[in-house]
Amino acid sequence: MNTTNFPGEGAAGWRPIDGGVGAPQGFWATGVMAGVKYQNKYDIALIFSEQPAQAAGVYTRNLVKAHPLLLTQKHLANGQAQAIVVNSGNANACMGPQGDEAAAAMARSTAAELGLAPEDVVVASTGVIGVPLPVERVQAGIVAAARELRELAGKDNERAEAAHQAALAIMTTDTTVKEVAYELPLAGGTVRLGGIAKGSGMIHPNMGTMLGFLTTDAAVPASRLQELLREAAEESFNMVTVDGDTSTNDMVVVLANGCSGISPQGAEWQQFAGMVKAACVDLAQMIARDGEGASKFLEVTVQGAASLASARQIARSICGSSLVKAAMFGEDANWGRILAAAGYSGAEFDPTKADIYLGHVQVAQAGQGLPFSEEEAKKVLAAKDIKVLLELHDGQAAATAWGCDLTHEYVTINGKYRT
Amino acid sequence: MNTTNFPGEGAAGWRPIDGGVGAPQGFWATGVMAGVKYQNKYDIALIFSEQPAQAAGVYTRNLVKAHPLLLTQKHLANGQAQAIVVNSGNANACMGPQGDEAAAAMARSTAAELGLAPEDVVVASTGVIGVPLPVERVQAGIVAAARELRELAGKDNERAEAAHQAALAIMTTDTTVKEVAYELPLAGGTVRLGGIAKGSGMIHPNMGTMLGFLTTDAAVPASRLQELLREAAEESFNMVTVDGDTSTNDMVVVLANGCSGISPQGAEWQQFAGMVKAACVDLAQMIARDGEGASKFLEVTVQGAASLASARQIARSICGSSLVKAAMFGEDANWGRILAAAGYSGAEFDPTKADIYLGHVQVAQAGQGLPFSEEEAKKVLAAKDIKVLLELHDGQAAATAWGCDLTHEYVTINGKYRT
Numbered sequence: 113m114n115t116t117n118f119p120g121e122g123a124a125g126w127r128p129i130d131g132g133v134g135a136p137q138g139f140w141a142t143g144v145m146a147g148v149k150y151q152n153k154y155d156i157a158l159i160f161s162e163q164p165a166q167a168a169g170v171y172t173r174n175l176v177k178a179h180p181l182l183l184t185q186k187h188l189a190n191g192q193a194q195a196i197v198v199n200s201g202n203a204n205a206c207m208g209p210q211g212d213e214a215a216a217a218m219a220r221s222t223a224a225e226l227g228l229a230p231e232d233v234v235v236a237s238t239g240v241i242g243v244p245l246p247v248e249r250v251q252a253g254i255v256a257a258a259r260e261l262r263e264l265a266g267k268d269n270e271r272a273e274a275a276h277q278a279a280l281a282i283m284t285t286d287t288t289v290k291e292v293a294y295e296l297p298l299a300g301g302t303v304r305l306g307g308i309a310k311g312s313g314m315i316h317p318n319m320g321t322m323l324g325f326l327t328t329d330a331a332v333p334a335s336r337l338q339e340l341l342r343e344a345a346e347e348s349f350n351m352v353t354v355d356g357d358t359s360t361n362d363m364v365v366v367l368a369n370g371c372s373g374i375s376p377q378g379a380e381w382q383q384f385a386g387m388v389k390a391a392c393v394d395l396a397q398m399i400a401r402d403g404e405g406a407s408k409f410l411e412v413t414v415q416g417a418a419s420l421a422s423a424r425q426i427a428r429s430i431c432g433s434s435l436v437k438a439a440m441f442g443e444d445a446n447w448g449r450i451l452a453a454a455g456y457s458g459a460e461f462d463p464t465k466a467d468i469y470l471g472h473v474q475v476a477q478a479g480q481g482l483p484f485s486e487e488e489a490k491k492v493l494a495a496k497d498i499k500v501l502l503e504l505h506d507g508q509a510a511a512t513a514w515g516c517d518l519t520h521e522y523v524t525i526n527g528k529y530r531t
Numbered sequence: 532m533n534t535t536n537f538p539g540e541g542a543a544g545w546r547p548i549d550g551g552v553g554a555p556q557g558f559w560a561t562g563v564m565a566g567v568k569y570q571n572k573y574d575i576a577l578i579f580s581e582q583p584a585q586a587a588g589v590y591t592r593n594l595v596k597a598h599p600l601l602l603t604q605k606h607l608a609n610g611q612a613q614a615i616v617v618n619s620g621n622a623n624a625c626m627g628p629q630g631d632e633a634a635a636a637m638a639r640s641t642a643a644e645l646g647l648a649p650e651d652v653v654v655a656s657t658g659v660i661g662v663p664l665p666v667e668r669v670q671a672g673i674v675a676a677a678r679e680l681r682e683l684a685g686k687d688n689e690r691a692e693a694a695h696q697a698a699l700a701i702m703t704t705d706t707t708v709k710e711v712a713y714e715l716p717l718a719g720g721t722v723r724l725g726g727i728a729k730g731s732g733m734i735h736p737n738m739g740t741m742l743g744f745l746t747t748d749a750a751v752p753a754s755r756l757q758e759l760l761r762e763a764a765e766e767s768f769n770m771v772t773v774d775g776d777t778s779t780n781d782m783v784v785v786l787a788n789g790c791s792g793i794s795p796q797g798a799e800w801q802q803f804a805g806m807v808k809a810a811c812v813d814l815a816q817m818i819a820r821d822g823e824g825a826s827k828f829l830e831v832t833v834q835g836a837a838s839l840a841s842a843r844q845i846a847r848s849i850c851g852s853s854l855v856k857a858a859m860f861g862e863d864a865n866w867g868r869i870l871a872a873a874g875y876s877g878a879e880f881d882p883t884k885a886d887i888y889l890g891h892v893q894v895a896q897a898g899q900g901l902p903f904s905e906e907e908a909k910k911v912l913a914a915k916d917i918k919v920l921l922e923l924h925d926g927q928a929a930a931t932a933w934g935c936d937l938t939h940e941y942v943t944i945n946g947k948y949r950t
Contacts, residue, residue: 173875174871174874174875175873175874175875175879175880175882176870176871176873176874176882176898203867205867206867206870206882206895206898206899206900207899207900208883208897208898208899211899240865240867241865241866241867241868241870241871241900242866242867242895242899242900243900359871360867360870360871360874434853438942441942446659446660447660447661448622448624448625448659448660448661448779449660451595451625451660451779452593452595452660452778452779454594454595455593455594455595455779456592456593456594460594461594463594463595463625464627476625476661478627479595479625479627480625480626480627480630480661481625481626481661481662518942519942520939520942520943523857523860523937523938523939523942524939
């Protein structure tokens, strides 16, 4: 039995490297401590491309959208950007005209420091909703970050560490840094890709409080980049669920500055696209693994579905079920909850054909419980990583969703977030 | 400001009485301990009508349906029933032909003991999924319950206590008994209504693991009864959310045996319908209040919505948000989460017109935060009952949803449910 079904698995050719979003040629990144909400916390991230970059973004589908997100959508309408500025500690959401002005001020400061047009700046924020952004502290942070970027010139050995600070600066209740970088050798030379993300609570399909920023030195037209990002997000970030809530602020943006001089085509495009998707899946898994209060990582694969949409819907429903998540926390092989969560997903399937596996242990066949070794099941559930497979025997489509268990710690974190 | 909007509030004429589902004329009910899962726990409930009753039911919309539920749907197709048998401790779900046979055996035993056709028996189960129902113990319990009903004849002072045991017998992780009874004086005499319910975890719109049974001695044709039950369930049971999961087993059934000799018409029908809805809202609120691990009762009212469907969708989304629920547990006035949960409900509205109140404290206006007294907000949130009001200024529709906070105890209960 094959319980995993990673998008991009089996594809290959790229290899991990250091350097995060600063790894691709022509990109510089850093993070500084500006005291937005806390002292001694990196909270302003700045990413700069030496050349104007082609740009694409995907955004929260929440009806309530934060001010920086609305500004970024406008700025990316022409498919071009050259810098990304992010603050953590304040969402700059639900603040009216004052919030729009605060987001615009972030773009203006960044543009002035880096010698760009404000329209070429991507602005993002994450943190508490409905509290005024401390604009002066944020602007001072942008000035400091830009200075650090200038000071990096010629110091190649410090670039990776600086880029790592950008990854630190976008974190909120995250407990781990989410950062990847790859390089892909192609016929004409090497293409690089870097990515950072933040996740933790409120993560759910459709970009629930999640930020992701990708950089690449490949040359890719904005329209193609947009299509690729949308596909990649569908099978990565949108397959992560921590608590079913979605946020006002979240976005994933990719910049492609072409500094490698390579524009992947044909089979090389497929390799490049595979690398982008793999990076998104990596970041998505890191987000799921670091769900607020999580003690376990949950991977739910639905196979044999009638359509990809059904497979995704069912996998997300199981992964997001409070009862399934609490059972995983308790290491209780309560497979009935898995089938029940599939049943209320909204997708059509025939429950009397469904097989269920917990790790390698089959617990249900054709919609009915099987006698299984509680001891073996306990071993599967005692592990930090738990794989669940639902085989529907309804078609050929498959999808995987990632999440985490529901713990006492989640409740504690979210009972006191604002204060 | 008016924060409450109880369906049926203000209507009147009925008054509470004792006796639960045994209160209406011609109904007898009891519960016994059959050791289905635990010893010394009432776990078989039996409700019997002296006369064949008109009957209506609403059922879970989960694609995965338990065996007793499928049987009951068949039995109620003709709109008639004369007894209800329920076991707790085992859901009799996902068991294949063996499960169908177990449900049929419950109907046959009940019919044999009470001298009815099996098709006139409503069967319901609640408990763990995927474990064989201990049919012999259940049948022995049915025999014992039927004997108790016969022994009640002539002992009117024991009827209420016996009916109360039926309410006890349908409980699982419930910590409180959910039981109501009303009488309504009409021109031709008095009509009575009784109801019991079970709830706790897994409660959500569309009948998530919830059982409800109503009895009335009014004469109401099955088709009219069905329409009334559907309306009543929409604004009561379907507006309760505890954890977003829905179940395989849940149903609400009403029997009307006509023993009062009264068939309410016109204005009296409106009164009768109001009483049925009020009973359903009472039971729904008891369920929300007793959500697994709940420490607080949450009432979310959405006013000024463009449509009733939108108002309900938004109210349920807020009430079901893990982040809102955890904030209520932590007594944190994090109103941004309320607006965000409205934003991902799927209903259309204009967030820049939305006002938000926590109890009497307005915390946001036109989609933006207001300066408010943290002290006053703390007082509101420190109470056991918390009311949230979202005024959309988008139309005339309003709806109220009920739920509870998300607590450490919820996680504990659901981590160990099966064992």
